[in-house]
Amino acid sequence: xxxxxxxxxxxxxxxxxxxxxxxxxxxxxxxxxxxxxxxxxxxxxxxxxxxxxxxxxxxxxxxxxxxxxxxxxxxxxxxxxxxxxxxxxxxxxxxxxxxxxxxxxxxxxxxxxxxxxxxxxxxxxxxxxxxxxxxxxxxxxxxxxxxxxxxxxxxxxxxxxxxxxxxxxxxxxxxxxxxxxxxxxxxxxxxxxxxxxxxxxxxxxxxxxxxxxxxxxxxxxxxxxxxxxxxxxxxxxxxxxxxxxxxxxxxxxxxxxxxxxxxxxxxxxxxxxxxxxxxxxxxxxxxxxxxxxxxxxxxxxxxxxxxxxxxxxxxxxxxxxxxxx
Amino acid sequence: xxxxxxxxxxxxxxxxxxxxxxxxxxxxxxxxxxxxxxxxxxxxxxxxxxxxxxxxxxxxxxxxxxxxxxxxxxxxxxxxxxxxxxxxxxxxxxxxxxxxxxxxxxxxxxxxxxxxxxxxxxxxxxxxxxxxxxxxxxxxxxxxxxxxxx
Numbered sequence: 001x002x003x004x005x006x007x008x009x010x011x012x013x014x015x016x017x018x019x020x021x022x023x024x025x026x027x028x029x030x031x032x033x034x035x036x037x038x039x040x041x042x043x044x045x046x047x048x049x050x051x052x053x054x055x056x057x058x059x060x061x062x063x064x065x066x067x068x069x070x071x072x073x074x075x076x077x078x079x080x081x082x083x084x085x086x087x088x089x090x091x092x093x094x095x096x097x098x099x100x101x102x103x104x105x106x107x108x109x110x111x112x113x114x115x116x117x118x119x120x121x122x123x124x125x126x127x128x129x130x131x132x133x134x135x136x137x138x139x140x141x142x143x144x145x146x147x148x149x150x151x152x153x154x155x156x157x158x159x160x161x162x163x164x165x166x167x168x169x170x171x172x173x174x175x176x177x178x179x180x181x182x183x184x185x186x187x188x189x190x191x192x193x194x195x196x197x198x199x200x201x202x203x204x205x206x207x208x209x210x211x212x213x214x215x216x217x218x219x220x221x222x223x224x225x226x227x228x229x230x231x232x233x234x235x236x237x238x239x240x241x242x243x244x245x246x247x248x249x250x251x252x253x254x255x256x257x258x259x260x261x262x263x264x265x266x267x268x269x270x271x272x273x274x275x276x277x278x279x280x281x282x283x284x285x286x287x288x289x290x291x292x293x294x295x296x297x298x299x300x301x302x303x304x305x306x307x308x309x310x311x312x313x314x315x316x317x318x319x320x321x322x323x324x325x
Numbered sequence: 326x327x328x329x330x331x332x333x334x335x336x337x338x339x340x341x342x343x344x345x346x347x348x349x350x351x352x353x354x355x356x357x358x359x360x361x362x363x364x365x366x367x368x369x370x371x372x373x374x375x376x377x378x379x380x381x382x383x384x385x386x387x388x389x390x391x392x393x394x395x396x397x398x399x400x401x402x403x404x405x406x407x408x409x410x411x412x413x414x415x416x417x418x419x420x421x422x423x424x425x426x427x428x429x430x431x432x433x434x435x436x437x438x439x440x441x442x443x444x445x446x447x448x449x450x451x452x453x454x455x456x457x458x459x460x461x462x463x464x465x466x467x468x469x470x471x472x473x474x475x
Contacts, residue, residue, distance in 0.1 A: 115400045117473070119413035122447065193457045196475050209400070211473035215417060215445070217453050224454050227425060227442045231456075234440060238431055250431055251438040252460055257475035260431065260438040260458030268456055 104145030104168040114207065118177065118199065120214040123189070134179040134214070138199075143170045148203045155187035155318070156180050157197035157212060179214065183317025190265025191272060192218030196258075219272030226271060233267045234260075237286050246294040259293045266292075269316060276314035288321070297324050366467035370430040370437040373468040374459050378441060382422040386410050394462045394469040401472075418448035425454075435463040 120136055138159075146166040150159045158180040164173060177199070180187045189195050197212035222230070241247050250259045266289050270276065275285070291298050292305035301307075305321025368376070373392060380389035386407035390398065393406075401409075425442040443455040460471045 116405070117409035117413060119409075119416055121417045122453070192453075193455050194474070196473055198475070213413065213473070215453065215455075217451075218456070222454065224425060224442075224444055224452075227454070227456070231426075231428060231440065231442070234428075242431075247431055248433040248436070251433055251436045258438075258458055258460055260440055260460075261474065264440060264456040264458055 115209045115211070118210045118212050120177065120179065120197075120212055122215040123179070123217065136177050138175040138177055138210075140173045140175070140201075141170070142166050142173055142203075144168070146203050148173075148201060150175060151200040151202070153198050155182075155185050156189050156195065157199065158187070159199060177212065181318075183311075183320070186318045186320075188316050188318030189214070189216045190262065190269070191216050192222060192268035193261060193265050195265075218268050221274075222268050222272045229271060230264065230267050233270075233282065233286065234264060236282070237263055237267075237289055240286055240290045241294065244290070244294065244296070244298060246290070246296065249290075249293040249295075253293070253295075255295065256293055263289055263293060266316075266319065273314040276310070279313040280310060280315070288315070292319065292321060368467060370432065370439050370461045370463075370468045371427055373461060373470070374430075374439040374441065375424070375427045377459070377470050378424050378427065378443070381410075382424060384411065384414065392470050393472050395464060397470070397472040406472075419445055420448055421446040430461075437461045437463070437468065 118136075118138055120134055123134060144166075145168050146164075148164050148166075150162045152159050152162070156179055158178040160176045160178065166173070179189070181189065193216065195214045195216055197214065199210040199212055201208040201210065238247070238250060241250050249256070250263065252259055256262045270280075270285055275282065280288075287299055288306045288310065291303075295304055297304050302323060302325040303321050304324055306315045306319050307321065311317045311320055377389055377392045380386070380392070387403060390403045390406050423444045423446075425444055427439060427441040430437040430439045438458050438460055440456070440458045443457065445453045445455060447453065457474075459474065461468045462471060463469075
């Protein structure tokens with residue numbers, strides 16, 4: 001018993017001496033921070049440096065332009081042209097392996113928040129929602145070895161890269177967060193409200209959650225004075241769903257966690273498009289919205305929600321419904 | 326070099342006022358947010374939403390945080406919430422927020438949805454009209470706001 005205590009004490013002394021002696025031995029900051037084994041002499045000092053440089057995800061910084069120095073070596077086919085070595089981009093055609101055997105141990109600073117806010121600001125105008133309107137860069141300081149994926153929802157949120165590897169050492173990852181408008185991919189913004197997106201960053205299985213708000217102006221013709229018109233339609237929609245016993249769909253469902261806000265965005269779009277150029281009566285429009293929220297075919301016409309012919313006359317293509325028959 | 330001669334002395338009570346007056350005022354100021362939150366315990370969802378929006382309008386993020394649901398508070402700390410929302414507001418260039426109207430809620434079980442209309446003024450003078458909805462949960466301490474909204 002006494003001998004085992006003495007042995008433990010000697011190990012603790014050895015570790016402490018390594019911690020305090022390592023800086024004196026001159027391990028410069030330009031050296032690799034973390035070797036393949038965390039038991040090496042460089043580990044303690046490296047760990048201290050990493051805890052200061054890895055405030056994930058609160059340590060992000062917004063950057064209008066790339067901050068990473070250009071890679072000196074010519075990138076190969078599997079290397080991103082805007083990520084410094086050893087951060088490598090895995091293209092979607094080469095899915096990221098979950099094998100962590102050749103990846104150093106990841107280091108997360110104490111107190112690293114699992115949640116953060118990455119605000120995209122204000123879209124310049126509702127009209128600009130027809131193109132890629134906004135790009136901001138999320139910069140992360142990474143230490144240790146990481147394999148990562150970024151998952152984004154809804155479809156209008158488009159991060160690039162969405163998967164990456166940092167086998168060892170320290171690196172800086174810049175994720176471009178774009179706003180995508182693509183009806184074919186179901187990607188669209190709702191006007192006249194804050195659109196909330198969500199980025200889920202997975203680093204070696206540890207999840208970091210980012211809420212991404214984007215303010216989108218209402219279209220011309222839907223201003224403060226149009227509030228009553230908007231909410232009149234909203235009340236009719238509430239009554240429609242309530243009559244069907246599906247009022248819960250307006251409050252929240254897995255597909256529409258804030259169904260009321262989604263409905264308000266569609267109503268603002270409908271009024272901004274002059275009721276789809278006067279070609280879709282209000283009752284039919286409300287039926288489409290109610291069906292979309294409840295995922296049910298109320299009028300038994302074989303479609304849930306907006307039909308292709310609705311899109312032709314002005315309904316948002318990304319909100320196209322589903323055929324049931 | 327800070328002086329080492331400085332000796333802090335206890336504050337003297339103001340003439341004509343009891344020393345308990347200051348302590349009472351301090352206690353009131355400290356307890357005010359708690360009292361206001363406690364007052365929200367029995368309020369209907371629309372009133373809680375109105376109070377939350379008022380706090381957001383005034384950039385009073387700490388009292389707004391008290392109105393978040395328990396799960397939302399687990400997700401983000403008070404200081405992070407205040408810091409991030411303050412920064413987001415600054416980055417968006419929002420200089421003024423006006424609550425135009427808050428409507429009656431739709432309630433199903435312990436969940437409620439409260440629609441509202443805001444008018445936001447940006448630094449460049451542009452005014453944005455927003456039509457949004459807030460989801461609230463009925464918890465032991467009353468209706469509380471789900472955050473972040475989705």
